[in-house]
């Protein structure tokens with residue numbers, strides 16, 4: 239669901255394209271599910287289907303990792319989990335701060351999925367003095383006056399911004415000045431950051447708007463098919479890259495990367 243930009247070139251220094259990096263978490267999620275079921279090996283087709291990615295793309299992505307699988311056997315699940323985790327830097331603990339502990343920040347703090355993936359919520363920060371000291375998800379909220387000290391004390395390099403849009407840029411500037419080099423921004427605003435700082439932006443309303451576009455398109459196709467006398471299935475079959483479900487043109491999240499008006 240994440241969309242975003244980074245300030246790194248399209249190919250990282252170690253030669254792995256950004257698009258491949260964006261798919262690695264999808265492979266990892268699918269592989270982790272296989273690992274939990276003690277599945278020892280997986281074919282590229284099975285894994286591609288589980289990750290929602292085209293299998294040729296998967297093989298190409300894995301070639302960047304130097305992982306080619308064994309013909310007739312497939313890929314070793316545990317080894318791939320290790321390899322991708324290492325590539326993504328998940329074999330180490332990443333302390334994260336969340337700034338803005340309202341509805342969203344509190345929900346994020348309570349989300350167990352961060353810790354299980356190596357992201358430890360080291361601190362919660364909010365500007366509201368009334369919140370200072372109150373525990374959220376078992377962690378006392380700290381006042382934003384102390385932001386710089388909190389970043390330094392916890393060795394934080396990843397910050398999550400869940401403040402109102404108007405506060406996001408000043409919060410971002412303070413995080414960056416304090417040493418944070420990666421930001422996950424939930425506020426509906428574009429952040430400016432210096433070179434060397436990565437920003438990922440999550441905006442669920444944008445995802446919903448894209449779904450609305452597809453809904454509108456499907457409705458139009460079905461109406462057109464109805465007036466042609468053809469069924470809706472036939473209409474979907476000719477609808478091109480924005481139709482809903484073939485994997486070959488799908489983006490890293492299984493979405494459609496370039497949405498073109500019909």
Ligand SMILES: NC(=O)c1ccc[n+]([C@@H]2O[C@H](COP(=O)([O-])OP(=O)(O)OC[C@H]3O[C@@H](n4cnc5c(N)ncnc54)[C@H](O)[C@@H]3O)[C@@H](O)[C@H]2O)c1
Nearest residue numbers: 338339340341342364365366401402403405425440441442
């Ligand atoms: N990306 C998404 O999909 C998505 C979804 C929901 C909400 N949002 C956005 O997330 C943000 C938070 O939404 P919410 O519903 O939790 O709002 P909220 O009003 O419940 O919480 C905002 C919190 O930020 C704190 N805050 C304000 N200024 C601050 C500052 N300078 N430093 C630190 N803390 C500060 C406030 O005290 C408050 O506790 C909003 O920008 C909202 O638009 C994004």
